[in-house]
Amino acid sequence: MLSVHPSIDPRVAELAPGFRAVSVVVEAAPIVNPGVAARAMERAYKVVETGNSNWSDAHLAAWADAFRKFGAKPQRTPCSAEALLKRVKKDGALPVIDPIVDLYNAISIQYAIPVGGENFSAYVGMPRLTIADGSEEFDTMKGGEPANESPDAGEVIWRDDRGATCRRWNWRQGVRTRLDAEAKQMWFILESLPEMPIEALNAAADDLVAGLSEMMPGAVITTELVEA
Known part of the structure; x- marks a missing residue:
């Protein structure tokens, strides 16, 4: 059975207790x-239209505060959940x-929560949430062409043994x-701060698992709560 055990650097926990x-x-x-997927998206649009949960604004604000603590500017590079919600509110859909x-x-x-999805077959070692020293390699696209860059020193990143896999915590x-959809080994991470009730975090994970199970009958799925 596929086994993935992400770790959290204690320095990150200090940024976001x-x-x-x-x-x-x-x-x-x-x-x-x-x-x-389309049905899940329609449900999500209805939630956005009627208003997310009473804690969602506080949750996104907490993410913005966490980003500022490591030098990111959330107005320019918001957490992934806020970026998606802004696009939905502007364009009506993704x-x-x-x-x-x-x-x-x-x-x-x-759920107003950052959710990352990764092809775990491409990983070298286990994922870890840590503080960049600025030497890590991050592969991206610029002007439609493959490019390499490095995160800023002090930036929160997800990485493996080869380099950074996600910059500015969950921004890119x-x-x-x-x-x-072609991946054989998938890893998802649903990231929350205390402003999001643990019950809501678990509900988001349950909905993801239910959707994956319905989409891919026969898939083997395991979940784990990860804390600093």
Whole structure:
């Protein structure tokens, strides 16, 4: 069975006391119900239209504060959940990308929580949330062409043994570990701060697991609460 055990650097915990996440590991099966993603997205749009939970604004504000603590400017580079919600509120919808990506984006906007999805087959070692020293390699796209850059020293990043996989905590994922519906080994991380009730974090994870199970009957899925 696929085993993924992400770790959290104690220095990150000092930046955001009470940070916790749910790790979801998936040994994928063939996708037979791709429409699950569209239905999840429609539910999420209705939640956004009627107003997210009474704690969601505080949760996004807490993420902005956490970003400022390591030198990021949340107005320019917000957490992934806030970025998605801004696009929905501006454009009315998100572009259709891929059943898997659309599903976890739907969970993100419904619950106002950053959700990352990664192709774990591309990982070298285990994922860890840490503070960059500025020498890590991060592969991205610039002007439609592959490019490499490095995070800023002191920046919170997700990384593996090869380099950074996500910059500014959950702002931008790298190309190397990008997830799509063809991946055989999938890893998701749902990241929350104390302003989001633990019950809501668990509900978001449960909805993701339920959607993946319906989309890919036969997939083997495990979850784990990750705390500093």
